Amino acid sequence: xxxxxxxxxxxxxxxxxxxxxxxxxxxxxxxxxxxxxxxxxxxxxxxxxxxxxxxxxxxxxxxxxxxxxxxxxxxxxxxxxxxxxxxxxxxxxxxxxxxxxxxxxxxxxxxxxxxxxxxxxxxxxxxxxxxxxxxxxxxxxxxxxxxxxxxxxxxxxxxxxxxxxxxxxxxxxxxxxxxxxxxxxxxxxxxxxxxxxxxxxxxxxxxxxxxxxxxxxxxxxxxxxxxxxxxxxxxxxxxxxxxxxxxxxxxxx
Amino acid sequence: xxxxxxxxxxxxxxxxxxxxxxxxxxxxxxxxxxxxxxxxxxxxxxxxxxxxxxxxxxxxxxxxxxxxxxxxxxxxxxxxxxxxxxxxxxxxxxxxxxxxxxxxxxxxxxxxxxxxxxxxxxxxxxxxxxxxxxxxxxxxxxxxxxxxxxxxxxxxxxxxxxxxxxxxxxxxxxxxxxxxxxxxxxxxxxxxxxxxxxxxxxxxxxxxxxxxxxxxxxxxxxxxxxxxxxxxxxxxxxxxxxxxx
Numbered sequence: 001x002x003x004x005x006x007x008x009x010x011x012x013x014x015x016x017x018x019x020x021x022x023x024x025x026x027x028x029x030x031x032x033x034x035x036x037x038x039x040x041x042x043x044x045x046x047x048x049x050x051x052x053x054x055x056x057x058x059x060x061x062x063x064x065x066x067x068x069x070x071x072x073x074x075x076x077x078x079x080x081x082x083x084x085x086x087x088x089x090x091x092x093x094x095x096x097x098x099x100x101x102x103x104x105x106x107x108x109x110x111x112x113x114x115x116x117x118x119x120x121x122x123x124x125x126x127x128x129x130x131x132x133x134x135x136x137x138x139x140x141x142x143x144x145x146x147x148x149x150x151x152x153x154x155x156x157x158x159x160x161x162x163x164x165x166x167x168x169x170x171x172x173x174x175x176x177x178x179x180x181x182x183x184x185x186x187x188x189x190x191x192x193x194x195x196x197x198x199x200x201x202x203x204x205x206x207x208x209x210x211x212x213x214x215x216x217x218x219x220x221x222x223x224x225x226x227x228x229x230x231x232x233x234x235x236x237x238x239x240x241x242x243x244x245x246x247x248x249x250x251x252x253x
Numbered sequence: 254x255x256x257x258x259x260x261x262x263x264x265x266x267x268x269x270x271x272x273x274x275x276x277x278x279x280x281x282x283x284x285x286x287x288x289x290x291x292x293x294x295x296x297x298x299x300x301x302x303x304x305x306x307x308x309x310x311x312x313x314x315x316x317x318x319x320x321x322x323x324x325x326x327x328x329x330x331x332x333x334x335x336x337x338x339x340x341x342x343x344x345x346x347x348x349x350x351x352x353x354x355x356x357x358x359x360x361x362x363x364x365x366x367x368x369x370x371x372x373x374x375x376x377x378x379x380x381x382x383x384x385x386x387x388x389x390x391x392x393x394x395x396x397x398x399x400x401x402x403x404x405x406x407x408x409x410x411x412x413x414x415x416x417x418x419x420x421x422x423x424x425x426x427x428x429x430x431x432x433x434x435x436x437x438x439x440x441x442x443x444x445x446x447x448x449x450x451x452x453x454x455x456x457x458x459x460x461x462x463x464x465x466x467x468x469x470x471x472x473x474x475x476x477x478x479x480x481x482x483x484x485x486x487x488x489x490x491x492x493x494x495x496x497x498x
Contacts, residue, residue, distance in 0.1 A: 061402060088405035097396035102418045112404040115414060160404070 001168055001199045004034040008067035010053050027053045029223035038215035040194055043203045045220040051203045052172050059170040060086040088116055091161025092170040096177040098157035099145040105156045106141040112164050128163050151182030155189050169200035207250045211235050219243050286461040297453025298474045305436045311375035316382025323387045341380035346441050354445040370442045378435045389424035422493040429486025433479045450474055
């Protein structure tokens with residue numbers, strides 16, 4: 001994929017609270033960057049810097065206040081109906097609560113295939129059978145989300161995004177809500193997905209993992225991109241002082 | 254101890270206590286006079302069943318509509334629904350029935366007191382239903398809507414496939430409680446001369462001067478309706494149950 005982001009602005013209305021007047025918060029402030037032809041882009045940076053806000057726009061979930069985004073030369077649409085069609089062609093996995101708690105893991109997988117992509121129940125089951133085996137989730141297919149571990153839930157969520165055969169995936173801190181031992185299994189699955197050739201944009205705080213899977217990295221803080229480019233340069237020769245101190249703090253293990 | 258045995262013990266103690274209370278009252282029982290009017294009781298009970306069933310359906314519709322209005326985002330619709338809910342919940346049903354039937358229904362030419370009664374009862378119960386439904390919809394986490402949008406569901410699909418199945422389970426106990434209240438509240442329809450169960454008991458009492466013999470069957474008759482409703486609600490609740498994750 002090839003991503004070009006130009007002058008992206010995202011503002012949210014803020015309610016008056018404890019003496020602070022109502023107004024707007026600028027979360028993305030004329031954010032611009034472009035990538036080469038890459039498979040995996042990882043967005044890193046301090047919390048509250050705008051990574052997730054950017055990812056939601058890229059995934060077609062939110063409309064920006066201003067600015068443009070284009071993937072492979074195709075600009076993201078600006079009306080909800082066209083955005084919904086766009087969302088059908090990509091997959092998104094959030095930090096938590098991806099799965100619908102009233103449905104089994106299997107029915108969670110089938111729901112988008114049947115109701116969004118028009119497969120028959122039989123074809124949909126056929127479609128998910130092999131991936132369930134491959135990612136060692138078949139034995140959990142009949143369980144409701146409450147019976148699954150956090151790691152299993154996230155893996156089912158990734159699988160649900162994957163089985164619709166999306167053009168690319170978006171991961172919004174997919175391991176942040178997990179215990180350390182479950183992080184590993186989810187990261188491993190994302191690594192496998194990458195190895196199979198899937199393209200994705202990932203927001204994460206797992207710097208070691210970012211280094212392993214990223215082709216390019218964008219460091220986002222205060223609503224703008226402070227550094228963007230190849231992962232190798234980003235980790236080995238960081239020039240931006242804030243990136244350097246961020247890396248020292250997060251990689252100091 | 255089994256749950257059945259526990260229920261049996263408590264019910265026996267309760268019945269014993271009531272029996273003791275009655276035995277200390279100096280009262281001449283006269284069941285024979287009331288027995289002559291058993292047809293009147295039965296007809297009234299059937300009317301109560303019919304009115305309750307009709308109001309049960311209509312009040313669910315009214316409540317759903319008001320709940321949708323409360324969450325519509327349209328200031329006018331929200332204000333209309335909010336005022337409706339607060340006025341209905343803040344005033345006695347008795348007043349609503351009297352004004353609703355003798356003033357409003359008369360003004361709009363609605364002469365059929367059964368239809369008017371069902372509508373007024375539904376408006377009353379619908380206000381409570383609206384708040385229950387609104388609470389159920391609000392309780393669905395926003396993340397669920399994000400997930401529904403992310404997989405490409407339309408707004409309507411996410412309502413039917415994601416929100417409602419979860420909300421129904423959440424509101425079921427409260428709705429069941431409201432329906433039980435609805436059945437009992439229908440007794441007030443006697444004030445607009447609908448010959449339902451309570452009016453039947455009042456009439457029999459005035460014919461026979463046997464107050465307790467007229468009203469005790471009334472209690473039993475309402476329990477015959479409300480207990481199965483509660484049991485059905487518990488079964489449904491169990492049937493729809495899953496742990497939230």
